[in-house]
Amino acid sequence: DVVMTQSPLSLPVTLGQPASISCRSSQSPKYSDGNTYLNWFQQRPGQSPRRLIYKVSNRDSRVPDRFSGSGSGTDFTLKISRVEAEDVGVYYCMQGAQWPVTFGQGTKLEIK
Amino acid sequence: EVQLVESGGTLVQPGGSLRLSCLASGFTFSAYSMHWVRQAPGKGLQYVSAINSNGDRTFYTDSVKGRFTISRDNSKSTLYLQMSSLRPEDTAVYYCVKAETGTYNDWGQGTLVTVSS
Numbered sequence: 001d002v003v004m005t006q007s008p009l010s011l012p013v014t015l016g017q018p019a020s021i022s023c024r025s026s027q028s029p030k031y032s033d034g035n036t037y038l039n040w041f042q043q044r045p046g047q048s049p050r051r052l053i054y055k056v057s058n059r060d061s062r063v064p065d066r067f068s069g070s071g072s073g074t075d076f077t078l079k080i081s082r083v084e085a086e087d088v089g090v091y092y093c094m095q096g097a098q099w100p101v102t103f104g105q106g107t108k109l110e111i112k
Numbered sequence: 113e114v115q116l117v118e119s120g121g122t123l124v125q126p127g128g129s130l131r132l133s134c135l136a137s138g139f140t141f142s143a144y145s146m147h148w149v150r151q152a153p154g155k156g157l158q159y160v161s162a163i164n165s166n167g168d169r170t171f172y173t174d175s176v177k178g179r180f181t182i183s184r185d186n187s188k189s190t191l192y193l194q195m196s197s198l199r200p201e202d203t204a205v206y207y208c209v210k211a212e213t214g215t216y217n218d219w220g221q222g223t224l225v226t227v228s229s
Contacts, residue, residue: 029214037214041157048207048219049157055214092157096214100173101147103157 006104023093037096121223134208150204
């Protein structure tokens with residue numbers, strides 16, 4: 001199985017400051033169709049996960065533009081330009097190119 | 113609006129059985145693969161099982177092979193997970209997830225399965 005490794009696992013951030021989460025995959029999540037199926041999910045406390053980013057850098061329609069995804073090969077990053085209180089939660093990367101799909105361990109973002 | 117509503121989670125003894133259901137609405141259920149993903153208390157996300165759109169192909173993570181069976185009834189827009197020989201390590205919130213190639217678009221609210229004596 002493809003191993004997804006996130007860092008840091010805990011991320012205390014001051015309101016209004018930027019935040020960055022790294023995700024490294026043991027194999028490239030590039031599929032035979034040419035797409036790179038690297039996703040980011042946010043799970044707020046007590047809620048289900050919701051997708052933020054798909055195919056590395058495509059933001060879902062309901063997601064604020066302060067969230068952005070980037071990367072290639074086996075290294076990917078989720079950035080929040082200015083953290084707001086509603087961003088508290090756990091963030092997961094997920095690869096969907098190789099079977100079975102696999103998730104990172106999660107990064108817990110909290111307000112400092 | 114896509115809605116996925118899971119049900120069936122409860123407390124069950126080790127070795128017991130349980131069937132989870134997921135009622136889907138807001139999209140053409142029969143056109144999509146569907147997955148089950150679980151989350152043990154305080155832990156991360158783990159893929160459990162998947163089924164293709166017409167139900168003739170199923171997939172399982174190794175730890176549940178031979179114990180869990182995924183199925184669907186497209187006429188009822190409902191996804192199922194039949195769980196047997198349950199173990200304490202199966203304790204988790206089980207999410208029903210709508211899948212497209214390489215991604216999970218939508219998640220249900222989850223249903224809690226607790227395996228304990």
